[in-house]
Amino acid sequence: MLKTTPLNAAHRSLGARMVDFGGWDMPVNYGSQIEEHHAVRRDAGMFDVSHMLAIDVHGDGARAFLRRTLANNVDKLREPGSALYSCMLNHAGGVIDDLIVYLLSEERFRLVVNAGRTGEDLAWLESIRERLGVAPELLPRHDLAMIAVQGPLARARVWQTLPGTRAPTAAMRSFHSAQLGELMLARTGYTGEDGFELMLPAGRAPLLWQRLLDCGVKPCGLGARDTLRLEAGMNLWGQDMDESVSPPDAGLAWSVDLASARDFVGKAALLAHPQQWQLLGLVLTEQGGVLRGQQKVLTPEGEGEITSGTFSPTLERSIALARLPMGVETGAPVQVAVRDKQLAAKVVKPPFVRNGRILVN
Amino acid sequence: MKTPEQLKYTKTHEWVASEAEGTLAVGITDHAQEVLGDMVFLELPAMGKRYAQGEACAVIESVKAASDINMPVAGVVVAVNEDLAKSPERVNADAYAAWMFRIKPDNPGDIGNLMDAAAYAGHAAK
Numbered sequence: 001m002l003k004t005t006p007l008n009a010a011h012r013s014l015g016a017r018m019v020d021f022g023g024w025d026m027p028v029n030y031g032s033q034i035e036e037h038h039a040v041r042r043d044a045g046m047f048d049v050s051h052m053l054a055i056d057v058h059g060d061g062a063r064a065f066l067r068r069t070l071a072n073n074v075d076k077l078r079e080p081g082s083a084l085y086s087c088m089l090n091h092a093g094g095v096i097d098d099l100i101v102y103l104l105s106e107e108r109f110r111l112v113v114n115a116g117r118t119g120e121d122l123a124w125l126e127s128i129r130e131r132l133g134v135a136p137e138l139l140p141r142h143d144l145a146m147i148a149v150q151g152p153l154a155r156a157r158v159w160q161t162l163p164g165t166r167a168p169t170a171a172m173r174s175f176h177s178a179q180l181g182e183l184m185l186a187r188t189g190y191t192g193e194d195g196f197e198l199m200l201p202a203g204r205a206p207l208l209w210q211r212l213l214d215c216g217v218k219p220c221g222l223g224a225r226d227t228l229r230l231e232a233g234m235n236l237w238g239q240d241m242d243e244s245v246s247p248p249d250a251g252l253a254w255s256v257d258l259a260s261a262r263d264f265v266g267k268a269a270l271l272a273h274p275q276q277w278q279l280l281g282l283v284l285t286e287q288g289g290v291l292r293g294q295q296k297v298l299t300p301e302g303e304g305e306i307t308s309g310t311f312s313p314t315l316e317r318s319i320a321l322a323r324l325p326m327g328v329e330t331g332a333p334v335q336v337a338v339r340d341k342q343l344a345a346k347v348v349k350p351p352f353v354r355n356g357r358i359l360v361n
Numbered sequence: 362m363k364t365p366e367q368l369k370y371t372k373t374h375e376w377v378a379s380e381a382e383g384t385l386a387v388g389i390t391d392h393a394q395e396v397l398g399d400m401v402f403l404e405l406p407a408m409g410k411r412y413a414q415g416e417a418c419a420v421i422e423s424v425k426a427a428s429d430i431n432m433p434v435a436g437v438v439v440a441v442n443e444d445l446a447k448s449p450e451r452v453n454a455d456a457y458a459a460w461m462f463r464i465k466p467d468n469p470g471d472i473g474n475l476m477d478a479a480a481y482a483g484h485a486a487k
């Protein structure tokens with residue numbers, strides 16, 4: 001039996017093509033995923049991301065607990081509402097999950113984690129909590145729905161739909177959030193565009209979804225979500241990293257705080273093992289197929305592997321994230337094994353696209 | 362899901378049209394394009410090459426995935442649709458107008474072994 005979000009009936013009534021996504025019955029597209037992709041780059045689109053889980057870390061010692069648990073430093077969060085991207089590591093320095101942590105108040109943080117990792121995440125957090133003997137409660141918020149509204153016009157469309165949200169959020173910066181009654185608006189996302197991620201009680205989600213539709217926000221499925229995040233150079237757990245890959249090997253060194261004296265789970269392993277790989281972008285420079293995960297990449301420095309690949313609707317060429325040997329430089333020509341052929345590609349520094357603009361050539 | 366009556370179908374979601382000259386035109390079904398999603402690449406079979414029945418002879422890739430196109434009956438490729446390879450999104454617009462290649466079958470009677478529209482509709486709905 002597949003799990004469903006509060007918006008399942010809404011997806012079906014829109015004629016969505018539904019797929020089993022890690023045990024969830026989710027829309028992959030509502031027609032053309034390329035049109036959905038362009039809507040987010042040029043206008044505004046929305047995604048049901050209620051399959052992701054919010055976990056509130058609440059009570060005395062919440063900050064100390066997360067200081068120890070997350071590879072990024074929650075002490076960077078001072079203002080209520082501010083947010084931070086982080087990996088959560090195992091003792092070997094491998095990535096258990098990546099997440100966004102929000103500071104709601106000094107005694108309450110909110111982690112938003114990947115749908116497919118909720119069981120592992122909760123068990124891991126609980127085991128550390130027991131070992132440290134600290135007090136904060138872990139509250140999985142299955143009662144919340146999440147809608148990501150993304151695109152250059154996304155915020156305007158949300159304000160049009162919910163006029164009362166405009167004044168409190170108009171000056172709010174990226175990676176900040178506001179709690180307005182039962183609604184949390186966060187200026188975060190997974191597309192490389194501006195927008196809000198909205199969290200609200202599950203029962204209120206269908207009406208909000210409908211009102212956003214009425215304001216012209218295009219419903220977008222997981223297909224477009226994947227091409228958008230890949231163009232934005234954002235990693236996907238399970239493809240670009242997993243428990244056997246450290247953040248530096250997955251291009252996520254920027255999200256690890258090794259500067260402070262703070263100890264955190266996985267730190268000793270990261271200090272003991274130097275970076276082995278670099279995660280870089282590839283652009284296919286000849287016709288002949290589409291770059292996909294697990295294809296081999298031949299470079300002058302040795303063999304690498306594509307971790308995520310697709311056709312980029314914005315570049316109208318195939319692009320990929322690839323784990324490449326150290327020493328491979330951007331601009332370097334490489335060969336990718338696509339079926340029975342070797343196709344020419346060029347190494348680039350991600351992101352490929354940000355705020356509607358192509359950043360690679 | 363459209364399944365025109367005058368066509369024949371394979372289990373692997375190709376459609377086959379019998380033509381006046383005794384050749385067969387081949388494409389992929391409306392159901393197949395719907396499952397695969399937006400098409401972005403088509404690799405055509407080799408002109409003049411003989412393929413066995415069921416042999417992978419072409420490849421279509423959507424944003425999501427790559428999929429083989431299989432020879433519906435044994436035969437020789439006598440035409441390939443280069444225009445379609447330049448704009449594979451036409452497969453999404455109308456799968457049955459988007460022929461990919463034509464074959465001269467080794468045995469014209471082989472088309473009788475393929476599914477009719479009703480049988481294919483049942484197969485695709487599974």
